[in-house]
């Protein structure tokens with residue numbers, strides 16, 4: 001049982017929780033995730049750890065209300081307990097001094113991107129963050145992103161904020177303008193697919209953080225499997241980050257709809 | 261025969277019991293039939309199939325046992341239960357005493373009575389099997405009877421524990437290996453903490469073996485009794501991730517037992533295996549057992565295929581195919597590349613599966629799966645096989661019959677072709693020796709690893725094995741760790 005100590009709405013459908021989890025706060029690194037279960041009949045669902053406070057012994061999760069399970073979680077208030085929370089899971093992000101790094105985060109994908117932006121900056125990279133959403137209200141965590149980015153490009157589908165256009169347009173503009181050594185993308189699978197196609201064209205090494213369906217999150221079931229470079233890999237233990245140019249996104253998109 | 265067994269056998273009550281009925285009359289009694297739920301009814305529900313023996317049936321079956329001077333059955337039992345002693349206790353009506361005899365060697369008799377492959381262990385070494393060419397004494401059924409009787413009597417004795425010695429020991433994993441280790445150590449006075457990665461305790465007993473074969477209530481009772489003895493359980497804690505090996509040492513743990521199991525499902529790496537509707541047996545059973553996905557109130561979904569193929573011939577495959585039937589499959593089939601004789605599953609599970617209308621495609625092996633435009637599996641191409649010469653394991657090797665393939669219509673495929681050792685501990689601990697199969701190397705007598713404070717047992721050492729072997733490992737490790745911690749080992 002993990003107590004919720006803070007709750008904030010980042011947008012109408014996106015909630016930021018601070019949850020007591022001292023052991024996880026201590027051992028987690030950028031890129032790690034947790035599995036959360038709400039209620040005795042609840043499902044096990046993965047969420048990336050957006051940040052952690054070792055002193056307070058808390059971790060931050062950013063949750064988008066999309067279905068039954070996220071709905072249940074978002075209904076919890078400060079003082080309530082999360083039934084089960086386990087982690088940190090997955091492999092940490094490969095943080096190095098690459099040079100110039102583009103962080104392309106779409107929608108709620110900006111939240112898991114945040115610790116990566118921070119770590120990349122601290123490793124001495126020039127960090128350009130491209131954050132995108134359908135419309136202005138859905139752009140989240142802009143201030144925090146700005147804190148660690150050398151430059152921030154905002155894209156909205158409807159042009160209500162930043163530039164009008166898809167995330168790929170923002171990324172392409174940067175690549176055409178200057179040498180990019182690495183790109184990281186987190187967001188809806190379809191978005192990551194297009195970012196990967198774009199950066200492949202320009203030969204920019206790209207990593208995508210995959211959000212497949214999971215059950216245990218410890219490598220026990222294979223529900224999370226994807227094909228990367230022709231090989232089956234388990235996202236929860238071999239990932240969640242993979243070479244985006246090798247990921248079979250079409251298969252992943254199909255598998256994401258398994259229970260629709 | 262050991263002196264201990266001899267002394268026990270020479271006791272007055274045993275001698276009198278032997279004299280009470282002639283062997284000729286004992287061997288004339290037919291083997292008891294386990295009362296079972298009707299196959300036509302049970303294939304629509306998750307209730308336990310075997311109903312258990314009544315006291316009358318149990319006593320009758322116990323009479324068949326000849327209380328041999330040389331009880332070969334014991335050598336067939338991985339934990340060497342004093343089988344004649346517990347059976348003769350049943351014969352004389354001392355059921356609680358029988359349960360006590362079981363518990364002296366077996367921490368989980370109610371579980372083992374249900375899931376052990378007795379036909380390959382004790383019952384294969386029974387005098388009836390070896391010498392009389394008759395059906396063996398139903399040792400497994402009797403074990404279950406005594407354990408259930410004790411539990412249902414409400415007189416479950418909480419074993420006595422030695423005074424606390426305040427030495428902390430950690431257990432990684434709450435499967436049968438970890439539970440039996442924890443039980444023995446707490447009895448010796450240790451301060452035992454079990455760390456479990458999942459949100460429920462029991463390992464495979466919880467997430468793998470279905471309710472209709474091993475009701476979760478049985479596992480609960482065992483865990484509650486360990487709790488009552490002072491074992492601490494911490495769920496949602498992955499050793500090597502949530503807390504590290506160093507953390508455990510810093511926290512003052514003086515010994516660590518690793519019973520992390522063989523949780524990594526194998527796939528066959530054939531075309532179409534990642535189609536929607538194709539999944540590992542672990543995924544399927546975890547959804548249904550751990551997450552209770554068949555319960556309409558559960559948030560976890562599960563595929564309810566109408567035409568289900570399960571690939572494999574082990575216990576996991578039988579559990580999956582029978583679960584599929586219970587979730588409403590019109591056709592549920594086993595696809596196995598050898599014949600029924602080579603199937604690793606317990607004989608009783610195969611029998612039950614057949615009674616429930618499961619189809620068997622033996623000597624068939626999947627080659628590929630094809631799906632529809634949405635990526636959902638639609639059909640499987642199966643290669644027909646024949647048996648060739650025996651391989652190194654002594655089983656006859658299956659050989660493809662060139663060009664002889666068939667297509668099977670399916671909307672769900674469950675892959676149950678074995679598991680590999682859980683890599684979490686091998687990857688995160690230092691000081692262990694790991695084989696190329698990913699198992700942890702131990703001294704077979706003491707279960708001690710290359711790091712003297714770390715012991716290991718169960719599937720993480722053996723690869724996929726059995727409940728009783730895992731349990732036996734836990735007990736041996738407890739004995740050896742005790743010696744080590746007392747400075748004698």
Ligand SMILES: Cc1cc2nc3c(=O)[nH]c(=O)nc-3n(C[C@H](O)[C@H](O)[C@H](O)COP(=O)(O)OP(=O)(O)OC[C@H]3O[C@@H](n4cnc5c(N)ncnc54)[C@H](O)[C@@H]3O)c2cc1C
Pocket residue numbers: 374375376377432433434435436437438455456457458462463464465468469470497498499500519520521522523545575576579606682684685717718719720724725726727728730
């Ligand atoms: C469906 C199925 C049916 C079976 N049927 C039979 C049968 O009829 N008869 C029989 O004898 N055997 C059967 N088996 C095999 C038997 O269940 C196993 O051999 C036995 O459970 C192994 O016990 P274990 O304690 O080694 O591991 P497990 O039971 O696998 O338990 C390991 C536990 O450790 C936990 N864990 C792993 N890593 C960590 C970590 N780093 N930190 C914390 N926790 C961790 C896991 O979550 C798990 O709960 C069956 C197996 C399956 C899957």
Ligand code: FES
Pocket residue numbers: 213214215216217218219220221222223224225234235236237
């Ligand atoms: S979620 Fe089960 S193996 Fe990855």
